[in-house]
Amino acid sequence: MKKKRNLAKRKRILFIVIFILLALSVVYAGIMFTRAPSGVSTKAGELVKSDYVLMILQCVVGMIVIFLPAQAEQRFGIDVPDLMEMIYFIFLFCAIYLGEVQNFYYRVPFWDTILHGFSAVMLGALGFFLVDFMNRSRTLHLQLKPFFVSFFAFCFATTCGVVWEIYEYTADQLLGTNMQKFMTADGVVLSGHAALGDTMKDIIVDMVCALIIVMVGYWNLKRMERRRMQPTMKLVETTTVTKDD
Template sequence: MKPERKLEKRKNVVFSIVLFLLVISIFYAIYMLFHAPSGLAEYAGQRVKSDYVLMVLQCLFGAIVIFLPEKVEDRFEVRIPNLIKIIYIIFLFLAIYLGEVRNFYFRVPHWDNILHFFSATMSGALGFFLVDYLNGFDKLNLDLSPFFVSFFAFCFSVTVGAIWEIYEFLADGILGTNMQKFITFQGEVLVGREAISDTMEDIIVNTLGALLIVTLGYFYLQKKQKPNKKVPKE
């Protein structure tokens, strides 16, 4: 079996497992929503109704966007490598199933930072892929420098991180969740610098992850596009 064929098969297996876990988790969260206490958690790690509302939304969101790579391929007639698809699906598994359903955000120290760093590198790599895709259009006649490609990938990755923080802010305001960690487990509402520390930490980690991947990508493109020096004829 060819390597690409094996990768395709593994992608399908990972896809099926993660989608199954997300769908099952939706029903689990809906069931627990009717049995969980209301209000704020009385102790660290306790889940209340707002936590299960968030879990339903996150799992539903994951079950929808897991189809995104295939939809992009069909809509824009592009070929996304299976390796990128597998990494994307694994990220959904880590962020939604392990993070929200299995409560790794509470159980594993710095789990949120790990995911933000991982997502920043992944979105940065996606930025490189998008520019490479655009470079393939003869009608556009693009000949972008390694610096511009890297700069675009960096901006793309940081923008994705910023949009996620906006999503967390809106979810906290509309649904009464605590994604931005502005309320302690004791019910204290943080103010000032402490209230935005979680958000700013996420943005900083996103920026560092994006900077790492675009730096590596810059040197890779620079080496790839470096013209071969021709020995002048005498």
């Protein structure tokens, strides 16, 4: 019990720190937006107005979605594990604060790919958790087999990845941002097959990483199912032996 309280305390501290960082980043980006040049960057590392628009958008979205676990617990009675919430907060920190505000997407090689792999694994695990919650619900009366649980988790993680790509495309079209990385850090606009590279890479990484965590989850569920069936099988064998005697 003490360990659980300590974990909950760390979760609250992590939540507050990340929320404050995102709020301060919105203020910072708003100030820099008024000073930044318009159009396309002409110098390496120079940020233009569209970059700060993207920074503000991402931080505001982060400040909203960081409340999703708490809202799910309050409205639907889902008891999201504290550790899973902390991993979710850390992902938002890495994706938004480090990725957009500190510009890790350009500073750190494969940062975007790492985050997509991380998010696919996290969402796949969340898919397993949601099915487990529905299986334990007294109103739904679900008892899904390991294959269908794994299939749901895979579809859930992959769909979330696709929705994210749609969000990136929509933001780029409406706000003139560069979330889909169709333009390099030096301002070179990609075209044709090269322009599709980032989006297709993200979707492929999402699917592959989701498939990996789903395979691990499926193997674990099958092992647990066999363990549950062993006492029943022994009982049947004992009953059969008794009847024969």
